[in-house]
Amino acid sequence: MQKGSFYHLYIVMKKDLTEFYRVRARLVSMIMLPILLMLLFGYMFPSSGSITHIPIAIVNQDQSATAIQVINSFTYMAQSGNAFNVLTYTSLAQAQQALLQGKIYAIVIFRPGFGEGLKSGAAAVQVIVDQMNPTLDQVVTGGIQSIFSQLNVQLSLSQGFPAQAGTISVNFQGLIPGSPSSFEFLAPGFIAMSMVMGGLAGLAMTFSRERELGTLDGMLMTPISRFSIVMGKAMAQAVRGIISGVMIVILAIILFGVKIYGNIFLMSLIIFLGILSFTGLGLIATSFVSDQESAQMIMLMIEMPMIFISGIFYPVLQLPLWLRDIAYMLPLSYTVSAFRSVMVMNAPLSAVWPDVLVLIVYSLVTFAIAIPLFQKMVTK
Amino acid sequence: MSFKVSKGEIFGLVGPNGAGKSTLLKMLCTVLRPTSGKGYVEGHDIVKEATEVRRSIGVVQEKLILYSPLTPIENLEFFGNLYNMDSKILRAKIMELLDDVKLMTVKDRPVGTFSTGMRQRLNIARALLHDPRVVILDEPTNGLDPQSVRWVRDFIIKLKERGLTVVLTTHDMYEIDELAEVVAIMDRGQILEIGNKDELKSRHGVDKIEDVFLSLTGRELRDELSGRLRGRGW
Numbered sequence: 001m002q003k004g005s006f007y008h009l010y011i012v013m014k015k016d017l018t019e020f021y022r023v024r025a026r027l028v029s030m031i032m033l034p035i036l037l038m039l040l041f042g043y044m045f046p047s048s049g050s051i052t053h054i055p056i057a058i059v060n061q062d063q064s065a066t067a068i069q070v071i072n073s074f075t076y077m078a079q080s081g082n083a084f085n086v087l088t089y090t091s092l093a094q095a096q097q098a099l100l101q102g103k104i105y106a107i108v109i110f111r112p113g114f115g116e117g118l119k120s121g122a123a124a125v126q127v128i129v130d131q132m133n134p135t136l137d138q139v140v141t142g143g144i145q146s147i148f149s150q151l152n153v154q155l156s157l158s159q160g161f162p163a164q165a166g167t168i169s170v171n172f173q174g175l176i177p178g179s180p181s182s183f184e185f186l187a188p189g190f191i192a193m194s195m196v197m198g199g200l201a202g203l204a205m206t207f208s209r210e211r212e213l214g215t216l217d218g219m220l221m222t223p224i225s226r227f228s229i230v231m232g233k234a235m236a237q238a239v240r241g242i243i244s245g246v247m248i249v250i251l252a253i254i255l256f257g258v259k260i261y262g263n264i265f266l267m268s269l270i271i272f273l274g275i276l277s278f279t280g281l282g283l284i285a286t287s288f289v290s291d292q293e294s295a296q297m298i299m300l301m302i303e304m305p306m307i308f309i310s311g312i313f314y315p316v317l318q319l320p321l322w323l324r325d326i327a328y329m330l331p332l333s334y335t336v337s338a339f340r341s342v343m344v345m346n347a348p349l350s351a352v353w354p355d356v357l358v359l360i361v362y363s364l365v366t367f368a369i370a371i372p373l374f375q376k377m378v379t380k
Numbered sequence: 381m382s383f384k385v386s387k388g389e390i391f392g393l394v395g396p397n398g399a400g401k402s403t404l405l406k407m408l409c410t411v412l413r414p415t416s417g418k419g420y421v422e423g424h425d426i427v428k429e430a431t432e433v434r435r436s437i438g439v440v441q442e443k444l445i446l447y448s449p450l451t452p453i454e455n456l457e458f459f460g461n462l463y464n465m466d467s468k469i470l471r472a473k474i475m476e477l478l479d480d481v482k483l484m485t486v487k488d489r490p491v492g493t494f495s496t497g498m499r500q501r502l503n504i505a506r507a508l509l510h511d512p513r514v515v516i517l518d519e520p521t522n523g524l525d526p527q528s529v530r531w532v533r534d535f536i537i538k539l540k541e542r543g544l545t546v547v548l549t550t551h552d553m554y555e556i557d558e559l560a561e562v563v564a565i566m567d568r569g570q571i572l573e574i575g576n577k578d579e580l581k582s583r584h585g586v587d588k589i590e591d592v593f594l595s596l597t598g599r600e601l602r603d604e605l606s607g608r609l610r611g612r613g614w
Contacts (some may be wrong), residue, residue, distance in 0.1 A: 003464040011461040022490060023450030214443025221409045221439050222462040223431045
C-alpha cells in the first residue's frame with residue numbers, strides 16, 4: 001500500500017521531536033520556563049490592583065425593614081467608591097447560576113431573621129465568593145469585609161444599637177468545598193500559558209529555523225505534501241505542549257496541593273484543541289517573515305498581550321470593552337475558560353461546549369488559511 | 381532560455397552572482413514554480429508532474445540539508461521515509477551509502493559534531509538515498525578543505541561512471557574545467573553560451589573555461605543586491 005500524507009506527517013513529527021529531544025538547551029528551556037513561572041506566581045501570589053465595578057449580587061431572604069435599611073447602606077457604600085456594581089437577585093439559585101457563569105463574582109445573602117438577629121447582636125450574612133481568580137477573590141473578600149466593618153461602626157454609633165449588638169458577622173464561603181489553595185485557580189491558566197509558549201512560538205521557530213538552514217527546501221524536494229509538513233510540525237508542537245502541560249499539572253499537585261476535579265479526557269481535548277489553534281495562528285503570523293529573529297519578535301508580540309488579557313491573571317469581564325473584544329478573538333481566552341471550568345469546577349462537556357466549539361472552528365479556520373500561506377511562503 | 385542536458389553527462393552551469401543559476405535550479409527541483417515556460421526532468425513536467433520529478437532528482441545544495449542533532453542514520457532514515465522507501469531496503473541503502481562516503485564509523489554520532497567535509501559527504505549520501513537518475517550539485521565544494529574537495533570531485537566522477545546525469549554549478553572554474561563535459565554560461569537570466577567544454581575554449585581561443593567565462597561576462601565586479609531589498613529603495 002502506498003504510504004500517504006498521514007505517514008509523512010508522522011515522519012515529520014517524529015523527526016521534529018527527536019531533534020528537539022537531542023538539543024538539551026531547548027529541552028531544558030521547555031521544562032524550566034513554565035516551572036519557573038509557576039513557582040514565581042505560586043509563591044508571590046497575589047496582589048490586588050485597581051479593580052473596579054466588580055459585579056456582585058445581593059439576595060435578600062429576610063425582607064424586614066432593618067434588613068432593607070442595611071442593604072441600602074451596603075449598596076450605597078459598595079457603589080460609591082466604584083469598587084462594586086451591586087445587582088439584586090430574588091432567588092439564591094439564580095444568583096448561584098450567575099456566579100457559575102462568571103456574570104458576578106460574589107453573592108451576599110441576608111438570611112431570614114437577619115433584622116431580628118441584628119437587634120439581639122447575632123446578625124450574620126453569608127457571602128459566597130467566586131475563587132476562580134485569586135486576585136479578584138482577595139479584592140472582593142477584602143472589599144465586602146471592609147464595607148461591613150464600616151456598617152458595624154455606623155450602626156453602633158448612629159443607629160443607637162448597644163455596643164455588642166448590631167455587629168454583623170460575615171461568613172465567607174467559596175464555590176469549591178474545603179479550603180482550596182489559591183494557586184489552584186491559577187494553575188489552569190499556567191497550563192494554558194505553557195501551551196502557548198510550546199505551540200505558538202515553537203512552531204514558528206521550527207519553520208523559520210528550517211528555512212534558514214535550508215532543510216525546509218530539502219523536505220520540499222521530496223515527494224511529501226505541504227499539508228504533511230505543516231501538520232507534522234503542528235503535531236510535534238502539540239505533543240510538546242501536552243508534555244509541558246502534564247508536567248505543570250503534576251508539579252502543581254505536588255507543590256501546591258492543586259486538585260483536579262474534572263474529567264482528564266475532556267481536559268486533554270481542550271489542551272489539544274488549544275494547541276492546534278495556537279499553532280495555526282502562529283503559522284499565519286510567521287508566514288510573512290523568513291528569519292528566526294523576526295519570527296521570534298512577532299511571536300512575542302502576540303504571546304505577551306495574549307497571556308495578560310486572556311483571563312489567566314485578570315478576569316476578562318473586568319477588561320475595558322475594547323480589550324475584552326480583543327480577548328475574545330484569541331484562542332487562549334476560550335482555552336483558559338474551558339480548561340479552568342473543567343479542572344476546578346468539574347464542568348461537563350455540556351457546560352463548556354461553546355468554548356470547545358470556538359476552538360475547533362478556530363483550528364480549522366487558521367489551518368485552512370495557514371496551509372496555502374505556507375505554500376506561498378515556500379515558493380516565493 | 382532553452383537547454384538540454386543529455387543522460388549520463390556532467391553538465392556545468394556557471395555564471396556570476398545574480399545570474400539566475402539558483403533560481404533555475406530551484407525551478408528544476410520543483411521548489412519554485414516558473415512564471416512562464418516549460419521544464420522537464422527525465423521526461424516529467426516540473427509543474428504538472430512535480431512528484432515524479434522529485435523522485436528522479438537528488439539535490440546537494442550549498443546549504444547542507446541535514447539536522448545537526450540527529451545522527452547520520454536518523455537523518456538518512458528521515459529523508460528515506462519521505463520517499464516511502466521500504467524499511468529493509470532503506471536500512472541496507474543507508475549502510476551502503478555510509479560506507480561509500482566513509483562515515484560508517486561515526487554513524488551513531490550527532491551530525492552537529494562533524495566537520496564541514498564530513499557533513500558534505502553525508503549530504504551527498506542523502507541526495508543519493510532514493511537512487512535518483514539526476515543529481516543536482518549546487519556549489520558542492522564550497523568551504524571544504526582540499527582533501528574533502530578532492531574526495532567530492534572524485535565522487536562526482538564516480539556518479540557519472542554509474543550512469544547518473546550530473547548538473548553542477550560552482551564558481552570554481554577549475555572544477556568545471558576538470559569535471560564538466562558540457563558547460564552553460566549564464567548571466568542576467570540568460571544563457572550566453574552553451575557547448576562542449578573543449579569546443580567553447582577553442583571557439584574563444586583560450587586554454588581555460590575561466591577565460592571563456594570572463595570574456596562573456598566581463599571583468600567588472602558584480603555587487604548584486606538581493607531582490608527583496610532592491611525593491612525597497614535600498
